[in-house]
Amino acid sequence: LLLDKYDQLNYLEKIGLPVPLFKLLTPENGKIIPHNLGYPVVLKACRYGYDGQGTFVINNAEELAQTWAKFNYPPMLLQKFVPFERELAVIAARSVTGDVAVYPIVETVQKNQVCHRVIAPANINK
Structure with a gap:
């Protein structure tokens, strides 16, 4: 997938x-x-x-x-096309033993639909 x-x-x-x-x-x-x-x-x-x-x-x-x-x-x-204010991304990973790690949410900045910059962590409230 x-x-x-x-x-x-x-x-x-x-x-x-x-x-x-x-x-x-x-x-x-x-x-x-x-x-x-x-x-x-x-x-x-x-x-x-x-x-x-x-x-x-x-x-x-x-x-x-x-x-x-x-x-x-x-x-x-x-x-x-879905209008949006900004794009946020998060990565979560699971080990073979089942431990899960969630990394900080980041904001991606696009230029001509290509990721130009990633701001970490994203400036968002909890």
Whole structure:
């Protein structure tokens, strides 16, 4: 599930967590890309994207077609854009013995959808 963003969203939706509307774009869809997500939308590489790499905020159908074409039409995740004030992240890890460590919450600062800076700890109240 950690390797593929589309699989992640399907799983999160299946277990009842809120997720933005999404669909998988595949080469079989052809170059005309109909969807019901409105604009802007977010186009994401299903795999090998990290820290915003492979993520594009798309404002119209022409931009969507051009961006997808740049990558030669691989399967990509298309999801409804969710407006946000800032992005926070937390890492939790569990050892093989069951011990859990939760690291401080951080704020990520994006430039062109790519993580540019991480502020640790995030300036948030408890």
